[in-house]
Amino acid sequence: MKAIKIYLVLLLCCFSSIGFSQNDQKFSEANTLYNNGKYAEAIDKYESILDSKQHSAELYFNLGNANYKLNNIAPSIFYYEKALQLEPNDKDIQNNLAFAQNMTIDAIDKVPVVGFSRIINNVVNIYNTDTWAMIAIAGVLLFVIIFLAYHFSHTTTKKRIAFVTSVIALFIACFSVAMAFQKYSLNKKYNPAIVFSQESRVKTDPSATSEEVFRLHEGTKVQVIETYDDWKKIKISDNSTGWIPTKDIRLLKDF
Structure with a gap:
């Protein structure tokens, strides 16, 4: 029975490898079509990769580029935005998205976020939810370790340093938990x-x-x-x- 399970796992791995290999070939073919100026054909080839449920910032970026070349305003912006979700700090994606947005008709004023809300949003958006959660866990672990050091210290100076440090670690942990929940809430509302x-x-x-x-x-x-x-x-x-x-x-x- 175990041998059959192992065989099935290996078989699934083989099919996955074949699928990735085929998609890599399609991606290469699509890039060739794009470089030859055959943008519509390149789009069809890129989208066939999406149909296999394989996603990447590079794939969405290239789809955005191909649509931009054909002056397809909505699809180019859509795919640049998708790429940016996967690679939010990529300058090439940001620049190309800005160029595509210049083709839109609607000029809508943006209401700025000011005051305390702006400060909170800026802090929350420094990290994603998982990172804030990991910082919180690290803060709790650090608090426990330092508190134990405080408990077993024999000198007043060491106890004072350990106490202050443990309080700071606990504050970091609590703050990170609050930021994680706030980030989760913002992500849930962001649609x-x-x-x-x-x-x-x-x-x-x-x-x-x-x-x-x-x-x-x-x-x-x-x-x-x-x-x-x-x-x-x-x-x-x-x-x-x-x-x-x-x-x-x-x-x-x-x-």
Whole structure:
């Protein structure tokens, strides 16, 4: 029985290796098509890799580049944004995304976050949720070790140093836990999407017969805050809200 299990695992590994090898070949072929100026064919080849559920920042970046060459505004921005989710500090992705965003029609003022909220958001966004959690665990472990050192110290000076250090470690642990929960909360609320419709009419209510609030055009980034049937309630960067047909947008968090 064990031999059969091992055989099945090895068989699955072989199929995975074959799949990765085929995708590497497709990726190479797509790059060749792109370099030869055959952007539409390159897009088809890149998307066939996505169909196999293999994702990478490089793949999304190249898809963005190919769509940008064809002046496909919404797809280019969409794929650059996807790439940026996987590699948030990549300068090439950031620069190309900025170029693509210059092709959009909508000029929406961004409401700045000011005061204490801005400070908290800046601190929270330094690390992701997992990193904040690891810092919290390290802080707790450090607190326990130093507290034990305090307990077994015999001199007043060593006890004082150990006590102060343990308090600092405990503070770091508690602060990191708070930041981890805050980051998790922000990630849960963060649900961006890109408008794919050439022009979409945003309504006051999730109904085609309701009053129009404003119009959005392809490539504009929105935040989805609610879903009702075939409608999404969205917010744009100036904090205006409204309902848009689900078919007019594509969610960025879907992989």
